[in-house]
Amino acid sequence: MFKKVSLLFLFSVGFLMLKAQEKIPFRITKYNNIIVKTLVNDKDSLDLMFQIAMEGGSISPERQRKADHIIFKDEISENNTVKIGKLIIKNVQFFDNELTGHEADGKIGTGIFAGKTFKIDYDNNQFGIYDKMPDLKGYESMPLFSENGQFYIVADNVIDNEQQEVYFLLQSGYSGGILYSNKFADGKELDKKLKITGEKTLKNSAGQSVITKQGVLPFLKLGNLVLKDVSAGFFAGDLKTQKVSYFGADLLRRFIWIFDAERKTVYFKPSKYFKEPYYKLN
Structure with missing residues (x-):
């Protein structure tokens, strides 16, 4: 029913410090949504909801924070840079005017982990990014x-x-x-x-x-x-x-x-x- 396909690489990922593992903190809202703090194009500080059902990003018309440095053409913005902690993601595509979860200015998807193994760790409120498969004991x-x-x-x-x-x-x-x-x-x-x-x-x-x-x-x-x-x-x-x-x-x-x-x-x-x-x- 479902065709197994590789992810479309909307992102090229770089690290300020190359490590075997990178950790990205997040918070969970009372609505069960994951929120990550981001800096877009070195100017706009945005709280984005992690959306596992998409690769790219989007900006909400109901955002609380300004996104003045994301330039849209026909409701699409190309070639943006997003910083999340020590992680730098280039060539990020954003869509405009997409509703998102409570307490979020927009959404960010799984493209931030392109080509990497990643963990969603709800016990410690963080993502883990790995070059090699981590310990799988108990999984x-x-x-x-x-x-x-x-x-x-x-x-x-x-x-x-x-x-x-x-x-x-x-x-x-x-x-x-x-x-x-x-x-x-x-x-x-x-x-x-x-x-x-x-x-x-x-x-x-x-x-x-x-x-x-x-x-x-x-x-x-x-x-x-x-x-x-x-x-x-x-x-x-x-x-x-x-x-x-x-x-x-x-x-x-x-x-x-x-x-x-x-x-x-x-x-x-x-x-x-x-x-x-x-x-x-x-």
Whole structure:
């Protein structure tokens, strides 16, 4: 279903000091988003949300800080330089007017790690960047599927006492746990088979309704690790535009992740958040 492809190299990466490992601190918001402090074109200090589902960067129209030195043409800005700690990333492409997470001026993607193995360490609030594979003691592994710069994994879902395999897009911009695609939600009759804990209805100008429902997935199995009573959302109503299933930020934070340089394998183990209460969407 998914074609394994190499990352598009939108970035050329250089280091002020070449090391086997570089560490980049981040903070986690109450919405489960990762925020990194950046300096763009040596002028603009921006808080950018790390978005694992993209390679490049973007600037939000609702930003709190100025981005006057990012020059856009047709809402695209080329050849920018971004500094994150000691890391310097050149030739960064930014898109303009893309909404982002709370407390962020925009987004930055996985291109900052191009050609490198990288770790998302939620225990220590930092990224690790490696020239060689780090110690993998205690980690499990699974295939990583890449498509258009986005990453997918496979996890088993237990619904109505049946185990269902689902391809999930890793989506750090979605604060919740699981968000199922319309195809899966309709095909598996989630409206009937999941315990529904909440529902909201919105209508557009044409009177079409968008219904969001929150439910509880009894078990989600990632490798040999099992999460219980996972928060799971899906759409109903007239408008159904969710084409893929999300593995959201609330689930991502429950693991420490290592992505190999080829983006073909991901390694994971429980983080300190593994048994924390699930995030409740407003």
